Amino acid sequence: MTQATSIANEEIEALLSRLQTKQSVQSVLVLERQTGSIIRSSGNIASRSNEDLVTEYAGMVWNFLKSAETLVSGMNEDDALKLLRVRTKMHELCIVPDPKFLLIVIHDTPQA
Amino acid sequence: MSSRKEEILAKRAKLEALKRQRELRRDQFSTSRSGETEFASPQAVRGPARLDDIDSLIHEIIGEGRPGSAGPSSKKSISRPTSVLSAAESNVSEHTSAQYAVPLTESSQHTLATISHQVLTTVAPRVIYDAPPTATKEIVTYSKQVQTTESWLSTGVGTDDIEVDAEGEPATKNPEEEQELKDRIKELEDEIAALQAREADAADIIQDEKDSRAAKVRELDDEEKQVITSTTEFADFIERSTKVMERALDQDYDILADYGLGHSTSDEDSGGRKIKETIQFYSDRWSKKRIVSDIHFSPKFPELVLAAYTKNPSAPHDPNGLVQVWNLHLHDRPEYIFHAQSDVLTARFSPYHPNLIIGGAYSGQVLIWDTRAKSQSVLRSPLTGSGHSHPVYSVQVVGTQNANNIVSCSTDGLVCGWSMDMLANPLEVLELTSPSPGRNDDLAPTCMAFPHSDPTYFLVGTEEGGVYPCHRYDRAGAKAGVEPRISYRGHAGPIMSIDFHPVKGPVDFGDLVLSASLDWSVKLWKARPPAATAAAVVPGAQSLVATPLMDFAREDVVYDAKWSPVKPGVFGLVDGAGSLEVWDLTVDVEVPIAKVSPTVRAGATSLLTRSLNKLAWEETDGRRIAVGGLDSTITIFEVGGDLGGVEGVRGDEWGSMKKLIGKAEGGGGVFGNGGAAASA
Numbered sequence: 001m002t003q004a005t006s007i008a009n010e011e012i013e014a015l016l017s018r019l020q021t022k023q024s025v026q027s028v029l030v031l032e033r034q035t036g037s038i039i040r041s042s043g044n045i046a047s048r049s050n051e052d053l054v055t056e057y058a059g060m061v062w063n064f065l066k067s068a069e070t071l072v073s074g075m076n077e078d079d080a081l082k083l084l085r086v087r088t089k090m091h092e093l094c095i096v097p098d099p100k101f102l103l104i105v106i107h108d109t110p111q112a
Numbered sequence: 113m114s115s116r117k118e119e120i121l122a123k124r125a126k127l128e129a130l131k132r133q134r135e136l137r138r139d140q141f142s143t144s145r146s147g148e149t150e151f152a153s154p155q156a157v158r159g160p161a162r163l164d165d166i167d168s169l170i171h172e173i174i175g176e177g178r179p180g181s182a183g184p185s186s187k188k189s190i191s192r193p194t195s196v197l198s199a200a201e202s203n204v205s206e207h208t209s210a211q212y213a214v215p216l217t218e219s220s221q222h223t224l225a226t227i228s229h230q231v232l233t234t235v236a237p238r239v240i241y242d243a244p245p246t247a248t249k250e251i252v253t254y255s256k257q258v259q260t261t262e263s264w265l266s267t268g269v270g271t272d273d274i275e276v277d278a279e280g281e282p283a284t285k286n287p288e289e290e291q292e293l294k295d296r297i298k299e300l301e302d303e304i305a306a307l308q309a310r311e312a313d314a315a316d317i318i319q320d321e322k323d324s325r326a327a328k329v330r331e332l333d334d335e336e337k338q339v340i341t342s343t344t345e346f347a348d349f350i351e352r353s354t355k356v357m358e359r360a361l362d363q364d365y366d367i368l369a370d371y372g373l374g375h376s377t378s379d380e381d382s383g384g385r386k387i388k389e390t391i392q393f394y395s396d397r398w399s400k401k402r403i404v405s406d407i408h409f410s411p412k413f414p415e416l417v418l419a420a421y422t423k424n425p426s427a428p429h430d431p432n433g434l435v436q437v438w439n440l441h442l443h444d445r446p447e448y449i450f451h452a453q454s455d456v457l458t459a460r461f462s463p464y465h466p467n468l469i470i471g472g473a474y475s476g477q478v479l480i481w482d483t484r485a486k487s488q489s490v491l492r493s494p495l496t497g498s499g500h501s502h503p504v505y506s507v508q509v510v511g512t513q514n515a516n517n518i519v520s521c522s523t524d525g526l527v528c529g530w531s532m533d534m535l536a537n538p539l540e541v542l543e544l545t546s547p548s549p550g551r552n553d554d555l556a557p558t559c560m561a562f563p564h565s566d567p568t569y570f571l572v573g574t575e576e577g578g579v580y581p582c583h584r585y586d587r588a589g590a591k592a593g594v595e596p597r598i599s600y601r602g603h604a605g606p607i608m609s610i611d612f613h614p615v616k617g618p619v620d621f622g623d624l625v626l627s628a629s630l631d632w633s634v635k636l637w638k639a640r641p642p643a644a645t646a647a648a649v650v651p652g653a654q655s656l657v658a659t660p661l662m663d664f665a666r667e668d669v670v671y672d673a674k675w676s677p678v679k680p681g682v683f684g685l686v687d688g689a690g691s692l693e694v695w696d697l698t699v700d701v702e703v704p705i706a707k708v709s710p711t712v713r714a715g716a717t718s719l720l721t722r723s724l725n726k727l728a729w730e731e732t733d734g735r736r737i738a739v740g741g742l743d744s745t746i747t748i749f750e751v752g753g754d755l756g757g758v759e760g761v762r763g764d765e766w767g768s769m770k771k772l773i774g775k776a777e778g779g780g781g782v783f784g785n786g787g788a789a790a791s792a
Contacts, residue, residue, distance in 0.1 A: 001766070003322060006686065008342070008344070009342065011347065011351075012341060012346070012347055014351045014353065014397075015350055015351065015354045018354070018358075018444075018445065018474060019354050019357060019358065019361075022358075024361065030338070030350075030474055032332075033392065037328065037330055037331070037332050037336075038331045038332060039332055039337055039341065039346075040337070040342055042342075053333065055330060055331065063453065078141050082361075083356065085360065087368060090596070094357055094361070095350075096353040096356050097637045098349045098352070098353060100345060100346075100349065101349045101353075103349070103353040103354065103357060105361070106358050107361060109366070109368075
């Protein structure tokens with residue numbers, strides 16, 4: 001069992017680091033859906049040894065997600081949020097919500 | 113928030129007004145009780161000597177005018193001691209009564225006086241707080257408000273009427289009013305209290321939100337992280353979400369692109385005959401040192417392409433066999449990975465089940481993987497038993513949507529038919545033996561192809577270079593197995609691939625067969641329908657040896673040749689030198705239209721790894737070709753409009769192809785080759 005989980009952990013690490021090493025990707029965050037607690041963080045915002053920044057980002061994203069959820073469920077009770085892409089002038093935020101977790105990637109958008 | 117505050121302010125104002133009025137009432141009551149001066153209160157005016165008063169008033173009005181009108185106005189100013197406006201307002205009313213009230217009758221004058229009095233006492237405070245007085249303000253406006261707003265005002269008016277009739281009434285009425293006002297005030301106070309409480313709540317909520325943002329979103333400690341990350345749930349989530357994320361990131365097209373901004377793209381015109389390399393698929397973890405043994409595009413999802421791989425000799429702990437499904441929208445990671453115990457030599461999507469992938473392995477196993485399941489095969493044939501015991505280099509799914517099975521062929525000449533649902537035992541077993549006596553009995557098929565129209569008959573290409581037609585079942589005049597009376601000879605080396613022409617146009621070229629061989633050539637054949645061979649050949653006669661319609665000599669061993677799924681005269685081939693060539697017979701039968709080599713992957717060992725093994729066309733519109741070979745990389749090429757794409761098919765292509773085939777056949781098809789056909 002422990003063997004199996006460690007392998008799974010390795011795979012998780014590998015998948016996340018692959019994501020992180022993509023050249024446009026700046027930060028990768030994994031949050032808990034219910035509380036918004038940070039499970040993992042890497043990249044720009046995490047590396048600045050500024051923990052407040054990570055929690056602040058996470059909080060903002062989480063709040064944003066909650067309001068998006070309200071919007072979606074307000075339009076149709078049975079509907080559910082699947083993917084959020086927020087394009088800004090400089091970045092794009094991709095958020096993949098899951099019943100229990102959230103994956104957030106902040107990356108540079110191609111020059112337009 | 114501000115609206116709530118305003119509400120509170122308004123309520124307070126009202127409350128103030130009510131309180132003031134109550135005081136006023138109390139004053140009035142007390143003054144009327146003490147019975148002081150006539151002018152002290154309105155009640156006094158309507159005392160017992162009222163009629164006399166009115167008479168004298170009328171006299172005064174008629175006689176002097178001005179003093180008469182001054183009467184009520186002076187009363188007004190007394191009755192509104194708290195009002196800031198009183199002077200100005202009374203002035204206004206004074207003027208109006210002075211100017212317009214003169215012609216009025218006695219009774220109307222009186223009513224006017226009483227009404228205006230009532231108006232001013234009850235409403236003016238409210239008006240004062242609502243808006244400062246302006247020159248345009250008129251009494252009429254106030255009266256309107258009085259009549260329409262508060263219900264208790266009407267009772268006040270009613271009281272007035274009663275007062276006129278009976279003297280004692282006001283005294284008895286006042287406590288009621290008092291009570292009413294008190295109630296009202298209490299009500300308002302309650303409301304204000306409620307509003308304040310609510311506001312406080314709201315502030316608390318905001319505070320809570322702020323707190324929660326700060327407090328709830330926190331970094332979990334290592335132990336908690338460990339607990340969460342070790343759940344399979346989390347692993348599943350990561351697996352799924354990263355895939356979605358990578359697809360999102362790999363999306364080349366920028367949906368926010370603004371073409372008005374004038375990009376300096378030097379996109380060379382993707383000319384009709386160009387071939388452009390688009391993507392290369394290679395995974396460090398899995399593709400390394402494996403040879404691509406087969407490629408197939410999904411018939412259902414044109415963006416999916418599967419690749420089968422042989423084993424990685426330097427990784428004994430990894431599974432030997434591997435199938436990766438690549439997605440054109442997911443660039444550096446396979447969509448699915450499937451394993452097998454033994455090298456996978458061939459694999460393809462089932463045309464009738466978009467989730468199933470059928471493979472053949474070096475061990476002789478036939479396997480089925482399911483994209484809905486994990487990486488292990490969901491079904492596999494046993495290693496022992498009645499199945500294959502030699503490498504399976506070719507599998508096909510034949511039949512129709514409702515009745516189909518797998519046909520596999522191993523190098524010992526065994527052909528097996530399998531049910532899609534059960535691979536424990538083959539449904540049918542057919543052993544192919546060499547038709548010509550004198551040679552070794554066994555046939556060693558390397559490849560197999562079914563015509564599109566007939567699932568009971570197929571061609572096999574063999575190691576010794578012959579192509580033989582075979583029947584799956586006994587039929588009139590022919591036994592199941594290799595058709596002994598005809599063989600297609602011409603290749604001097606092992607056949608690496610056979611491909612029937614796809615039937616998708618106005619002319620049926622379904623009997624045209626392309627074969628690629630290690631003898632450095634590709635040959636075009638016309639397959640005889642099995643019924644015709646049975647009828648045409650006299651039993652016992654020498655077996656007929658068919659010769660190719662055309663012969664395309666190349667500069668290297670040819671590993672694979674495949675017809676385009678949409679263009680009648682187009683086919684692609686890959687060779688040992690690592691080139692992909694695309695031919696169009698309707699344009700040129702001697703040289704390829706285009707020839708490219710995939711870019712060499714950075715870090716690939718250069719020697720002897722350029723050779724390309726397999727080629728596959730994208731099946732729905734024939735715009736893409738996937739090739740792969742020794743260097744474990746899958747390369748996707750896009751072909752120009754003249755070589756692929758459904759909309760680009762010219763009407764005359766079918767005609768010229770038909771003419772070409774006719775000439776090749778007529779011009780002594782036996783010796784017909786590329787040169788002859790070109791000159792004809």
